[in-house]
Amino acid sequence: MRREASGRTDGAPAANPNGFPVRPAMARMHVLVNAATSVDGKLASRRREQLTISGPEDFARVDRLRASCDAVMVGVGTVLADDPSLTVKDDDLVAEREARGESPQPARVVADSHARTPPDAAVLDDRARSVVLVADAEPDEHAAALDAAGADVVVAGGNRVDLRGALADLDAMGVERLMVEGGGELIFSLFEAGLVDELTVYVGSLLVGGRDAPTLADGDGFVSDFPDLELADVERLDDGVLLSYTVA
Ligand SMILES: NC(=O)C1=CN([C@@H]2O[C@H](COP(=O)(O)OP(=O)(O)OC[C@H]3O[C@@H](n4cnc5c(N)ncnc54)[C@H](O)[C@@H]3O)[C@@H](O)[C@H]2O)C=CC1
Numbered sequence: 001m002r003r004e005a006s007g008r009t010d011g012a013p014a015a016n017p018n019g020f021p022v023r024p025a026m027a028r029m030h031v032l033v034n035a036a037t038s039v040d041g042k043l044a045s046r047r048r049e050q051l052t053i054s055g056p057e058d059f060a061r062v063d064r065l066r067a068s069c070d071a072v073m074v075g076v077g078t079v080l081a082d083d084p085s086l087t088v089k090d091d092d093l094v095a096e097r098e099a100r101g102e103s104p105q106p107a108r109v110v111a112d113s114h115a116r117t118p119p120d121a122a123v124l125d126d127r128a129r130s131v132v133l134v135a136d137a138e139p140d141e142h143a144a145a146l147d148a149a150g151a152d153v154v155v156a157g158g159n160r161v162d163l164r165g166a167l168a169d170l171d172a173m174g175v176e177r178l179m180v181e182g183g184g185e186l187i188f189s190l191f192e193a194g195l196v197d198e199l200t201v202y203v204g205s206l207l208v209g210g211r212d213a214p215t216l217a218d219g220d221g222f223v224s225d226f227p228d229l230e231l232a233d234v235e236r237l238d239d240g241v242l243l244s245y246t247v248a
């Protein structure tokens with residue numbers, strides 16, 4: 001089982017057996033967060049079932065964004081709720097990746113402190129590489145089940161995935177562009193750790209409501225030192241609006 005310690009900052013591996021190009025470690029990766037919300041900022045209803053908010057134009061944009069990245073990341077809450085594949089759907093985009101000398105699909109990454117990803121989850125299928133980030137406190141047998149399902153299990157943090165260390169590991173594996181698709185707990189933690197460079201939010205013409213429905217950024221929330229967002233673009237897509245921000 002490949003179970004790695006987190007936070008290696010002492011250089012990239014001399015040879016990379018996993019298909020990522022070898023490059024100097026800690027050349028800081030670019031982190032993009034993308035999500036779709038209702039007008040009231042919800043990612044899904046209180047039932048936490050997958051909700052189709054984007055229309056065809058936005059899904060095509062998301063596919064292009066995935067294709068431009070080395071890895072696509074979600075939290076295990078999203079895996080349990082949506083069972084996403086996180087793959088690039090358009091064959092032309094896959095072909096373009098291959099023509100650039102990249103793997104056909106970006107890697108899938110799950111932040112999963114307690115190794116709760118079901119072994120038969122779509123995100124672990126053989127369409128792309130899968131990396132599951134677990135906490136050190138997690139019993140070896142949980143991680144072993146993920147390893148047996150084909151995932152690369154990376155230990156990152158004590159009781160909860162330490163995102164800064166985990167991103168350093170992904171960086172050392174050659175991930176230069178990381179797309180994060182949610183959910184709200186993971187997105188908040190990334191902002192809290194100051195790890196986000198860009199945020200794109202598609203706001204669909206839908207009102208969901210519900211105090212327990214997940215929002216774009218959940219966690220404990222900020223009470224001061226709010227992330228510094230700069231509005232870079234506004235675009236009408238389908239029956240909604242795409243808001244693009246850079247994060248200082
Ligand atoms: N509309 C959209 O664009 C999207 C909607 N969703 C929706 O969001 C919901 C899932 O979101 P959440 O429940 O917030 O789950 P999440 O996907 O953010 O996962 C949270 C889990 O990730 C794990 N984790 C490990 N390390 C962590 C860290 N450092 N910080 C935070 N979490 C960490 C924890 O086990 C935690 O419970 C579902 O209803 C799903 O349908 C999810 C993605 C996109």
Ligand SMILES: Nc1nc(O)c(N)c(N[C@@H]2O[C@H](COP(=O)(O)O)[C@@H](O)[C@H]2O)n1
Binds near residue numbers: 182
């Ligand atoms: N961009 C976007 N718009 C929506 O309306 C959505 N519901 C989501 N959800 C995200 O996409 C994942 C599903 O990916 P696959 O189609 O299975 O590859 C889902 O898990 C959310 O992260 N996104």
